[in-house]
Amino acid sequence: MIDTKIQTAFNEQIQHEMSSAYLYLSMAAYFHSESLDGMANWMKAQAQEELAHAMRFFHHIDERGGRVELRALPEPKREWSSPLDAFRAAYDHERFITGRIDELSRLADSAGDRAAGVFLQWFVSEQVEEEASVLQVADMLERIGGSGHGLVMIDRELSRRGSDSED
Numbered sequence: 001m002i003d004t005k006i007q008t009a010f011n012e013q014i015q016h017e018m019s020s021a022y023l024y025l026s027m028a029a030y031f032h033s034e035s036l037d038g039m040a041n042w043m044k045a046q047a048q049e050e051l052a053h054a055m056r057f058f059h060h061i062d063e064r065g066g067r068v069e070l071r072a073l074p075e076p077k078r079e080w081s082s083p084l085d086a087f088r089a090a091y092d093h094e095r096f097i098t099g100r101i102d103e104l105s106r107l108a109d110s111a112g113d114r115a116a117g118v119f120l121q122w123f124v125s126e127q128v129e130e131e132a133s134v135l136q137v138a139d140m141l142e143r144i145g146g147s148g149h150g151l152v153m154i155d156r157e158l159s160r161r162g163s164d165s166e167d
Helices: 004-033 037-063 083-111 114-144 148-158
Strands: none
Touching: 004 037, 004 083, 037 083, 037 114, 037 148, 083 114, 114 148
């Protein structure tokens, strides 16, 4: 049986993961409105990953005899000043999620919940990759500055996400 504090915290994390998906879908809509379909594709793939993360928590709670309790999602931001602004916001959001995973890991340790601790190790590693991938795009966008050609090249590159790897 899952510890009550862990169950509550994991239910909160489901909400955060679903909110992440909602945020990335909002970013995808923003990029579509800016005719940056590659970036929109990247964000839609990111949203799918976040939904999968939420389902991992859902199944973990369920498999351990707990009760999943879904919560309302906040309305995401809709506009950004630039693609760089959106990717910086995505990076800040991933850092927030990393902090949440770290808190969950500390909670599992303090509760002596080894199953939760083992479960969370995947997320610890995943967040390293999540932060790195978003930061890489933000860094590229910063390097190109106002170059329209550079933006087109990055957009084209991001359109490939999902076609050749698990990104």
